[in-house]
Amino acid sequence: MNWIAFLLTLKLSFITATCLLMIALPLSYFLAYSSKKWIFLLEGVVALPLVLPPTVLGFYLLAAMGSRSPFGQVYEQMIGSPLAFSFTGLVIGSILYSLPFAVQPLCNAFSEIDPRLLQQSHILGKSAWTTFWKIIFPLSYRGMVIAFLLSFAHTVGEFGVVLMIGGNIPGTTQTISIALFDQVQALDYKGASQTALILLIFSFFFLSCVYFINRKKRRWIATRR
Amino acid sequence: MQLAVDITFSDHKKAYLSAQFSIRQEKAHIAILFGPSGSGKSTLLHAVAGIATPTAGAITHRDTCWFDAKRKIALSPQARSVGLLFQDYSLFPHLTVFENIAYGLAPHVDAKATVTEWLTRFRLKGKETHFPRELSGGEQQRVALAQTLAPCPPLVLLDEPFSALDRPTRKELLREVRKWLPSNGISAMVVLHNLDDAICLGDELIVIGEGRVLQQGKPEEMAYRPASPFVAEAIGFENLLYGQVVSISEGEILLMVNSLSGSGQAGSDKNPTDPNRATLCAVGSGQIGDPYYIAIRADDILLEKERSGESSARNRLFGKVIEVTPVGLRMAVRIDCGFQLTAKITKKSLEELNLKPETPITAVIKASSIHLIPR
Numbered sequence: 001m002n003w004i005a006f007l008l009t010l011k012l013s014f015i016t017a018t019c020l021l022m023i024a025l026p027l028s029y030f031l032a033y034s035s036k037k038w039i040f041l042l043e044g045v046v047a048l049p050l051v052l053p054p055t056v057l058g059f060y061l062l063a064a065m066g067s068r069s070p071f072g073q074v075y076e077q078m079i080g081s082p083l084a085f086s087f088t089g090l091v092i093g094s095i096l097y098s099l100p101f102a103v104q105p106l107c108n109a110f111s112e113i114d115p116r117l118l119q120q121s122h123i124l125g126k127s128a129w130t131t132f133w134k135i136i137f138p139l140s141y142r143g144m145v146i147a148f149l150l151s152f153a154h155t156v157g158e159f160g161v162v163l164m165i166g167g168n169i170p171g172t173t174q175t176i177s178i179a180l181f182d183q184v185q186a187l188d189y190k191g192a193s194q195t196a197l198i199l200l201i202f203s204f205f206f207l208s209c210v211y212f213i214n215r216k217k218r219r220w221i222a223t224r225r
Numbered sequence: 226m227q228l229a230v231d232i233t234f235s236d237h238k239k240a241y242l243s244a245q246f247s248i249r250q251e252k253a254h255i256a257i258l259f260g261p262s263g264s265g266k267s268t269l270l271h272a273v274a275g276i277a278t279p280t281a282g283a284i285t286h287r288d289t290c291w292f293d294a295k296r297k298i299a300l301s302p303q304a305r306s307v308g309l310l311f312q313d314y315s316l317f318p319h320l321t322v323f324e325n326i327a328y329g330l331a332p333h334v335d336a337k338a339t340v341t342e343w344l345t346r347f348r349l350k351g352k353e354t355h356f357p358r359e360l361s362g363g364e365q366q367r368v369a370l371a372q373t374l375a376p377c378p379p380l381v382l383l384d385e386p387f388s389a390l391d392r393p394t395r396k397e398l399l400r401e402v403r404k405w406l407p408s409n410g411i412s413a414m415v416v417l418h419n420l421d422d423a424i425c426l427g428d429e430l431i432v433i434g435e436g437r438v439l440q441q442g443k444p445e446e447m448a449y450r451p452a453s454p455f456v457a458e459a460i461g462f463e464n465l466l467y468g469q470v471v472s473i474s475e476g477e478i479l480l481m482v483n484s485l486s487g488s489g490q491a492g493s494d495k496n497p498t499d500p501n502r503a504t505l506c507a508v509g510s511g512q513i514g515d516p517y518y519i520a521i522r523a524d525d526i527l528l529e530k531e532r533s534g535e536s537s538a539r540n541r542l543f544g545k546v547i548e549v550t551p552v553g554l555r556m557a558v559r560i561d562c563g564f565q566l567t568a569k570i571t572k573k574s575l576e577e578l579n580l581k582p583e584t585p586i587t588a589v590i591k592a593s594s595i596h597l598i599p600r
Contacts, residue, residue, distance in 0.1 A: 116315040119276045122302040123309045124329030124376065134328075138319045 001194050004171050005179035009156055012087070012175060016094040017152040020102040023095065024147060028106035029132075047100050054097065058164025061093050065165060085167035090175075093161045098151040105150060109143020110136065146210050153206035156199070227251055227412055228380065232272055232282035232292070234265070240280075244269055246431055246438045248414075251287075252379075253407040257427035257444070258416045260434045260459055266416045267312055269433070270382040273414065274309040275302040286380065308381035312416075314369035314389070316357040322368050323353040329376040343371040346401055348394075362389040367398065374405070381406075383415045387422065399426055420461045424448065432456045451598060454518040462520035462596070463557075463567045468505065470515045477539070477592060480505050480517060482564045503563035506539040507595040518598040525594035526568035528558060529587040530578055539592035542566070546584045549575065560586055 031043060049057060065083040066072045075083045083089045113136060121131040137144075159177045166173030168182070176199060183192040227248045234242040242265040248254055258266045271277035273284060275291065278299060284292040291300045308329075316325050326343055327336040344350050347367040357365050366389040373381060386402070387395040403426055406413055417423045423430060424444040432439045432447070432455075439459075440452040451457035454465050468480035482503045505519060527538070544562025551557075556575045558568045566588055570578075580586065 114315055116311050117317060119274075119302065120309070120311065120315055120317075121328070123274055123276070123305075123307065124372070125303050125306065125331075126328075127303065135317060 001191065001198070002174075002176065002179040002183075005174050005176045006198070008171065008174065009176040012090060012094060013152045013155040015091055016098060016155045017102075017148050019091065019095055020098060020151045021144065021148050024099065024102035024106055024151075025144070028103050028110060029136075031103065032107050032110035046103050049097050050100050054158070054160025055164055057097060058093065058161040061089075061096070061161065061165050065089050065092075084165055085169060085173060087172055090162060090166050090173050093165045094155045094158060097158055097161045098154045101154045102147040102151040105143045105146040106140065109140035109146075113139050142213055142216075145213055149206055149210050149213075153203055153210075156206075157203060226285075227254065227287060228273070228414075229283075229285045230269070230273065232269075232279035232284060234268060234272075234277075235280040240436070241265075242268055242436050244433065244438050246441055248412060248429075250412070250428075252410045252412060254412045254429065255403075255406060255427050256412075256414050256429045256431055257423040258414060259418075259420075259423055259430055259432045260439075264433045265436065266433055267384050270309060270384055270414060270416065273305075273380075274307050274382055275300060275305050276309075306378045306380075308373040308376065308378040310369055310373040310381070310383045310386050312384040312388075314366050316365055316369055316372070318357055320356075321353060322349060322355050322357070322360070325357065325368055326371045326375055328372060331376065334376075339375055340371075343375055346405070347371055347398065363391060363394060366390060370398070370402075374402075374411075377409055377411065379411060381411060381413045383413060385416050385418065388418075395422070402426065420444075420448070430460075432459050434459055449596065451520060451596065454520070454598060457518070457520035457596070457598060461522070463523040463569075464519075464521040464526075466505075466519040466521070466564060467600070468517055468519050470511045470513050470517070471504065473511065473513065476508060476510065477506055478509050478511055480507060480519060480597075482519065505542075505590070505595055506592045507597055508592045509597050516600040518600055520596040520598060521566070521590060521594060523557065523567045523569040525590060526566060527589040528560075528568050528570060528574070528578060528580070529589055530585075531587065536589060537591075538589045540588075540590040540595070542588040542590070544586060544588065546580050546582055546586055548582055549580055558586075560588055562588055 027046070031039060031046070062084055063069060064071050065075070067076060067082055067084075072083055083092075117135055117139075118131055121135050122128075126134065157177060158175065159181070162173065162175050162178055166175070166178070168174050168178050176195060180192055180195045180199070183195060227250060229247040231245045232243070233240050244265070248256055258269065260266055268277055272279050272292070279292065279294065281294045282292075283290065283294065286305070289300070290296070290298050291305055292298060317328065320328065323340055326340045330336050330339060340353070344353060347370065349364065349367055349371070352360065352364065357368065360368065366386070370383070370386050373383070387398055390398060399422055415426060417426070427444050429441065430444045430447050431441045434455045440447060440456045447456065448460060451460060451462065457465055466482050468482040470478050471481045472479045482505055507519070511517070542562035544560045547559045547561050547565065549556055549558050552569065555569050555571055558570060558575070558580055560566050560568065568588060
């Protein structure tokens, strides 16, 4: 069992899921409540990672992060080391790759809120910000937890993007799924089966959590006594 | 002038609602919006509250412009300080009764005292820690009403505020609201469907229909002088006929009746000079040939079995029963006396008169119960 790769994967997933929640919250709020006509284009872009082969996303990311791209150059001049094949690069890649897994549950949670509740809050004099914290947040809290868990689990299972932009550097960019691939390549089937089993149990645990939360009844939405 | 509304809603350039009205009284005035469902009453309230945007027009409250399509002004709901009770009252499901009522209170207000006052007023004591889901529909509606009124906004908009309440509770709440609003100097626009409630609560009635404001005036005035057949129908005249003046004498006019729904029962084949057939005597004046709508309340029609009974009533119409249908606790009797009329009687009267389809009957109507609307 490659514990270094395992811990690196947990670290990557945690950072990614946390960043994603912060990015996806305003993005989903905009997607759910905006009446702009071009919103479908943005929805399409957000959902792209669902259908795009991870290698395609990885390829474009590599091109954008590389030392020859303007973005890669600016980053390299500011930080002093290239973005490609670094942990930071991996985080950026994971965020894009798992974006729909955070945005979808949040959009669902937001659109399940009766719009009249928000209008009522506004009419009762509360700002959009207060309304968010007092009404939207508590009513979509479960969606937020699910968004976090799903993007965490999805990042753990990431392979193609990491392979393209990570470069398989142990301790820096080698995640557990890549380590598994290496173990198989090296004909280490015993180690590979251990790694695979751990990943399986781990993913199952996370998904059960998601479905448990989905089914859990809360007092105020429970049926009338 | 407290509120001046002149707005139009259009869809694909076709105006479907165009409303002009104003509330002149500066304070404590209750205007009732009256009209059939789908006539746009809720949309009007939403436009005043700032959650629906009219296509054109303007809304002015006191000296502040709330909305002006031309000048591209649209004040946010927060900036308008109104109260709105939605038609099917939406409470915050994750907040308790207490938190719901306290939601709109300003920070300096003593929430506990204010909420307790409302709990007492609306008989909700002991429910403060309940969630909306744990309440009955009527209780939810009272909580929603308390939530809307508790912050004391200068203007409240109530969309069918008593619809979920049983009759005694509705009457009680109606009295509470009737007392509370003026004593706090608050004006209200209230959508109601029940004319009795409207007359009890309102200082003024605004009848909406056919996509516009049809009539605005005192409720009693409108109940006796509807300006159009639509208003007559909206405020509960069951019988709406159409006729022409055929003779005039001493403050009374005789009208030849054609039924509005008119499928051949309008006495066209009858002798037009026969005073017992298809004519009505009403109080009024006019010229021979003047066309009128004729509105009669079902309550104002008496039914008699005797053909020859003498009374002061000017109209004695002989006909037969067509059908009998229950309406609430009473019975609606549809009769044909050259034209069709609906009368309302109690179940007991129905039994005593033994009315069935084809039973011969006399309808008695006082001339003063016949309301004429010029065409």
